[in-house]
Structures are given as C-alpha cells and as structure tokens.
Amino acid sequence: xGPNERNAGTGPVIEVRDLNTRFGAAVVHENVNLSVEPGExxxxxxxxxxxxxTLLREIIVLQPPVSGSIRVFGQxxxxxxxxxxxxxxxxxxxxxxxxxxxxxxxxxENVAMVLHEHTHLGERVIxxxxxxxIALTGLPPDAGPKYPSxxxxxMRKRASLARALALDPExxxxxxxxxGLDPLxxxxxxxxxxxxxxxxxLTIMMVTHDLDLLWRAADRVAVLGRNRIVGVGTMTELSxxxxxxxxxxxxxxxxRAARQQAWKNE
Amino acid sequence: MxxxxxxxLNIGAAPASDAATVEMRCTGAWTVDGIxxxxxxxxxxxxxxxGEVVVDGSALSSLDTSGAWILHRTLRALERxxxxxxxxxxxxxxxxxxxLIASREIATATPVAAAPGSLERLGRLAWTGLHGLAxxxxxxxxxxxxxxxxxxxxxxxxxxxxxxxxxSAGIDALPIxxxxxxxxGLVIAYxxxxxxxxxxxxxxxxxxxxxAMLRELSPLLTAIIVAGRSGSAYTAQIGTMKVTEEIDALxxxxxxxxxxxxxxxxxxxxxxxxLLTVYTDITxxxxxxxxxxxxxxxxxxxxxxxxxxxxxxxSYWTGxxxxxxxxxxxxxxxxxxxxxxxxxxESVGEQTTMSVVQSIFLVIAADALFSIVFIWLDL
Numbered sequence: 001x002g003p004n005e006r007n008a009g010t011g012p013v014i015e016v017r018d019l020n021t022r023f024g025a026a027v028v029h030e031n032v033n034l035s036v037e038p039g040e041x042x043x044x045x046x047x048x049x050x051x052x053x054t055l056l057r058e059i060i061v062l063q064p065p066v067s068g069s070i071r072v073f074g075q076x077x078x079x080x081x082x083x084x085x086x087x088x089x090x091x092x093x094x095x096x097x098x099x100x101x102x103x104x105x106x107x108x109e110n111v112a113m114v115l116h117e118h119t120h121l122g123e124r125v126i127x128x129x130x131x132x133x134i135a136l137t138g139l140p141p142d143a144g145p146k147y148p149s150x151x152x153x154x155m156r157k158r159a160s161l162a163r164a165l166a167l168d169p170e171x172x173x174x175x176x177x178x179x180g181l182d183p184l185x186x187x188x189x190x191x192x193x194x195x196x197x198x199x200x201x202l203t204i205m206m207v208t209h210d211l212d213l214l215w216r217a218a219d220r221v222a223v224l225g226r227n228r229i230v231g232v233g234t235m236t237e238l239s240x241x242x243x244x245x246x247x248x249x250x251x252x253x254x255x256r257a258a259r260q261q262a263w264k265n266e
Numbered sequence: 267m268x269x270x271x272x273x274x275l276n277i278g279a280a281p282a283s284d285a286a287t288v289e290m291r292c293t294g295a296w297t298v299d300g301i302x303x304x305x306x307x308x309x310x311x312x313x314x315x316x317g318e319v320v321v322d323g324s325a326l327s328s329l330d331t332s333g334a335w336i337l338h339r340t341l342r343a344l345e346r347x348x349x350x351x352x353x354x355x356x357x358x359x360x361x362x363x364x365x366l367i368a369s370r371e372i373a374t375a376t377p378v379a380a381a382p383g384s385l386e387r388l389g390r391l392a393w394t395g396l397h398g399l400a401x402x403x404x405x406x407x408x409x410x411x412x413x414x415x416x417x418x419x420x421x422x423x424x425x426x427x428x429x430x431x432x433x434s435a436g437i438d439a440l441p442i443x444x445x446x447x448x449x450x451g452l453v454i455a456y457x458x459x460x461x462x463x464x465x466x467x468x469x470x471x472x473x474x475x476x477x478a479m480l481r482e483l484s485p486l487l488t489a490i491i492v493a494g495r496s497g498s499a500y501t502a503q504i505g506t507m508k509v510t511e512e513i514d515a516l517x518x519x520x521x522x523x524x525x526x527x528x529x530x531x532x533x534x535x536x537x538x539x540x541l542l543t544v545y546t547d548i549t550x551x552x553x554x555x556x557x558x559x560x561x562x563x564x565x566x567x568x569x570x571x572x573x574x575x576x577x578x579x580x581s582y583w584t585g586x587x588x589x590x591x592x593x594x595x596x597x598x599x600x601x602x603x604x605x606x607x608x609x610x611x612e613s614v615g616e617q618t619t620m621s622v623v624q625s626i627f628l629v630i631a632a633d634a635l636f637s638i639v640f641i642w643l644d645l
Contacts, residue, residue: 102611103509103609103610103611103612103613104610104611104612104613115298119298119299119302120302121298121301121302121305122302122305122306125301125305125336128335128339128372129298129331129332129335131372131373132331132332132335132367132370132372133331134373135370135371135372135373136331136366136367136370140371141371141372141373142373144373147609147610148609148610149608149609149610150609165331167298168297168298168330168331168332195366199362199363199366200330200331200363201359
C-alpha cells in the first residue's frame with residue numbers, strides 16, 4: 001500500500017478497549033475506549049495529569065497498561081516485546097514533547113540515522129531524503145547541519161517531526177506539538193499538521209492543550225477526564241456538550257477566545 | 267509492504283511518435299523500502315541529451331516522499347540537460363505529493379569543509395591547549411574571588427550543602443577506601459616478607475609497611491579513589507545542570523554558581539580527604555599487621571611496639587599534608603570540566619572522562635612534586 005492508499009483500508013487505525021491504568025493506588029484510566037479512523041487528525045485533550053501522555057505511551061508500546069486492549073493497524077500491542085513491536089514501530093512516527101533529538105547528532109544526522117537503521121539506501125540518497133524531510137517540516141535548508149542545541153524551541157519541534165517522518169509513516173503521534181512555542185510558530189504547526197495529512201495521507205493522533213490547534217486542525221477530539229473519556233466528537237459538537245468538565249474547558253476565557261477566532265476564520 | 271514489487275523505471279522509445287521522444291514508465295512501489303535498487307541504477311544511467319521525455323506514472327503502485335524525491339530529482343536532472351519533460355498518467359494524489367516536494371527548497375549538497383592541513387591542526391591544537399590553560403587559571407581565579415567573598419560574608423556559607431558533600435564524598439567512601447588500602451597493606455607486607463626473611467630481618471616489615479603507607483600510598487590511593495568517585499560525579503552533576511539551564515537559573519535567582527556549587531565541594535573535600543587518609547593509614551597498616559602475623563609470626567603487640575619506634579611522627583604528617591592539595595585538585599578539575607560541558611549528552615560523558623583522567627594525572631604529578639620538596643626540606 002502506498003501512503004495515499006493506506007487510508008482506504010477498513011477498520012480503525014487505533015482501537016483502545018476497556019483500558020485500565022494505575023500507578024500504585026492512583027487510578028489513571030478506568031475503562032477508556034476510543035478509536036481513531038484512517039486519515040483523520042485525532043486529538044486527545046484533558047487537564048494536566050489526566051493521563052493523556054500516559055495513554056499515548058501505552059499506544060506506542062513504551063509502557064504497559066494494567067488491563068485492556070490496544071489495537072494498532074488491527075494488531076494487539078499490549079504486552080508486545082520490543083522485537084515484536086518493531087514492524088509496527090516502523091509504520092508510525094513519534095514526535096516527543098521536548099523533541100528528544102539526539103543531542104550529539106546534527107538535525108540531518110538525526111533524520112538520516114533512522115534511514116540508515118531501517119533501509120538499504122546509499123549514503124547520498126539518505127542525505128537527500130533527510131534534506132527533503134527537513135524541508136517538508138518547514139525548516140530552512142541551513143538547519144540540517146546544525147546541532148539541536150543551536151536551534152530554537154520551535155525549530156527543534158520541527159526537527160523532531162522531520163525525524164518522525166523519516167520512514168514515511170502511516171501514522172504520526174504528536175505529543176504537545178505546540179507547547180512552548182510562540183503564537184506564530186504554533187500557527188505554523190497547525191498548518192503543517194494539516195498539510196502533512198492532506199499531502200502525505202497520514203493519520204495523526206496528537207495530545208495537546210492548544211485550543212487554537214484543536215479548532216484549526218483536529219477532525220475529532222476526545223476529552224480525557226475523571227479517568228475516562230468524557231466526550232468524543234468534532235470541536236463544534238463538543239462545544240455544545242453539557243458535561244461540566246468539557247464546558248469548563250471550552251468556555252473558560254481562553255476557550256471562548258479561540259472559538260471566536262475559529263469562527264472568524266471560517 | 268515488503269512483498270510489493272520494487273520501484274522500476276522502464277525506458278524506451280515512445281510508441282507512435284517520432285524517434286526523438288523517449289518514454290519512461292515508472293512501475294512498482296516508489297517507497298522508502300522499494301527505491302534502494304532504483305537509486306543505484308539511476309546513478310549509472312546515461313540520459314538523453316535534449317528532445318522530449320514522457321514520464322508515464324500510470325503504473326505506479328505507490329509513492330511516498332522518498333520516492334517522490336527520486337522522481338523529482340530525475341525530472342530536474344532531465345530538464346537541466348535541456349529535455350522537455352512531460353509527466354502523464356500520474357494519479358492526482360501522487361501528483362500533489364510530487365508538487366509538494368517540488369515546492370520546497372531542499373538543501374541537497376551540504377558543503378563539506380576541507381580537511382585542515384597538518385600545520386593548521388597543530389596550530390589549532392596549540393591554541394586550544396593554551397586557551398584551555400588560560401580558562402583553567404581564570405576558573406581558579408574566579409573560585410578564589412568567590413572564596414574571599416565567602417570569607418568576608420560568612421553568613422552566606424552553605425553549611426548544609428557542605429555537610430551533604432562531606433557525606434557523599436567522605437562517609438560513603440569509607441567502605442571502598444578502607445577495603446582497598448587494607449588489601450594494599452596486605453600485599454606490601456607479603457611482597458616484603460620474602461625478602462626480609464632471607465636476611466632474618468622480619469621485624470623490618472613494620473618499617474616497610476608503615477613508611478610506604480603513611481608517606482605515599484595511602485594519600486595517593488585515597489585521592490585516586492575519590493577522584494574516580496566524586497570528581498566524576500562533580501563533572502556529571504554540573505554538566506547536566508548546564509545542559510538543563512539550571513546554572514543560568516541559579517544566576518538569575520542571584521546565587522552564584524561558584525558559591526552554590528564549587529565552594530561547598532572544595533570545602534567539603536578539603537576537610538574530608540585528610541580524614542579519609544588517616545582512616546586508610548590505619549586500615550593499610552592493619553592489613554600489614556595481619557600479613558606479618560600470618561607470614562612472619564610477628565604478633566600484634568610486637569608490631570605495634572616496633573611501629574612506635576620505627577616511624578617518626580613527621581612521616582605521618584607529610585602524608586596527611588598532601589591530602590588537602592589533592593582535594594583541591596580533584597574538586598577544581600571536576601567542577602571546571604563540568605562548566606565546560608556544551609549542550610549534548612555526549613559532551614557530559616567526554617568531560618567526565620577528561621575530569622577523571624586529568625585529576626588523577628595531576629594528583630600523581632603533585633605527589634612527585636611533593637617528594638622533591640620533602641627531600642629538599644629534609645623531611
């Protein structure tokens with residue numbers, strides 16, 4: 001399947017069923033259910049400590065839940081060993097909240113490393129493809145030979161995204177893609193996320209706090225609160241929700257401003 | 267994905283048109299997994315010199331950004347040679363992907379700096395060496411100023427931090443330093459026993475063990491262990507704090523890094539290393555005593571009697587007097603290397619290695635210097 005055909009597949013890309021997570025006595029998730037459809041930009045939101053990042057880590061097989069089922073591309077990932085998870089991990093890319101770029105490699109080397117590890121391509125073409133990915137994320141061409149410590153926060157996020165895109169994944173996980181960015185860079189990320197989905201046919205799952213990003217980019221949003229999913233739907237649907245937690249989220253002063261801005265743009 | 271046919275490019279004369287037109291048919295999966303072979307072949311291919319080229323993409327089974335890049339690169343290369351390129355039959359989504367790649371400015375050739383000549387390398391080496399020496403002196407100077415400042419304002423001395431450092435560099439090191447110096451005493455007595463027995467001079471094993479341990483080995487051994495344990499920890503701690511901008515945060519709050527991080531470490535180590543040396547003196551001689559009894563039948567009371575006669579108190583003091591200097595070397599080098607960490611995790615490792623190597627080197631060099639000075643002073 002090519003990236004553009006991938007979405008034609010049937011069934012959800014990610015399916016979480018009856019997921020339970022606990023850290024000691026603290027309950028994080030209680031019977032969480034959600035599914036992400038092919039080709040959509042799915043956002044997971046919720047207050048700090050609601051377990052958004054934990055859920056993400058469980059889906060990308062970095063951390064096991066207590067019980068429940070998580071299927072990615074139709075395959076059960078709970079309890080999967082690193083070796084068994086490798087074929088799946090090649091099909092998704094992850095952009096970590098703080099970038100997690102390898103600090104001793106340049107941006108281009110960070111991207112190229114993934115290609116060296118997983119393909120049989122020649123040195124030259126790997127360099128070229130790395131440059132393509134760097135350009136796709138909107139970084140200037142001279143960012144490639146720079147080290148992560150020489151980049152600004154926004155550029156580091158883009159570089160991290162370039163690395164996540166190295167193997168042309170079908171599914172992209174973004175953890176807080178706009179956190180810590182100035183509004184201009186954050187707007188750039190909104191557009192980037194949408195153009196990646198439209199141009200490369202990706203399915204995108206992101207964890208975010210950014211209401212602007214949600215209004216502009218997300219197709220569907222799930223709200224995590226009180227240890228479970230309290231609402232799923234488009235932003236417009238959620239903004240009509242009666243749930244106090246969701247109302248609080250959307251009708252706080254910041255939520256209102258973002259919503260008005262979104263209406264204005266339409 | 268891997269079961270798909272690899273990317274291919276079939277080149278031939280276009281059917282039903284004039285001979286100048288070349289048709290290229292793209293088939294298979296032009297994806298990151300499928301293009302490896304194609305890319306190698308493309309390097310060896312010779313392209314037509316002008317004329318019209320029709321690229322037919324109707325048989326492409328899939329295309330990703332890597333494949334699109336290869337296609338884009340090929341098309342551009344043809345255009346540069348003066349060919350008229352026409353793309354046909356491409357699925358709309360593949361077309362838009364190709365357009366996406368074409369719209370970006372891509373830095374394909376990263377300029378490689380010419381390797382410097384040997385003279386330039388030598389020059390750079392000398393320069394960084396000199397620069398490093400100057401920076402080290404500057405660091406010692408800064409620390410001295412901070413120390414003077416601290417003496418002038420004793421209320422700003424961080425006793426808790428000093429005590430904590432004494433705990434980790436001193437008390438926590440007791441088992442390992444004690445054990446190693448006990449073994450060292452044991453080994454020296456064992457090696458000496460054979461020689462001394464031959465001359466019937468059994469009792470002189472006491473002189474041998476005590477002099478060697480008190481004057482040289484015990485201060486040196488302790489300093490080397492502490493350099494490996496604590497010097498490296500200082501570098502790693504300060505280095506990581508630099509990476510995470512904690513040093514900058516300290517300065518912003520108005521707390522000097524020297525005052526908070528360096529002085530307490532130096533103070534703690536200067537207090538603790540002589541004490542550790544006294545302790546390893548004792549355990550080392552204890553090791554010698556045990557071996558002397560086992561190998562030479564010298565009982566503990568006899569050993570201790572001889573110890574009293576054989577060793578002048580000055581031997582003990584010369585050994586102890588080195589310890590504060592060693593402590594300063596270890597703490598200064600450890601902290602200095604920590605402040606030299608730049609940005610990356612690799613740099614933390616590099617500087618930690620350098621810190622341990624340099625502090626052990628300097629400790630042994632200083633020890634040699636001490637020997638010369640003591641001979642000169644007739645101690």
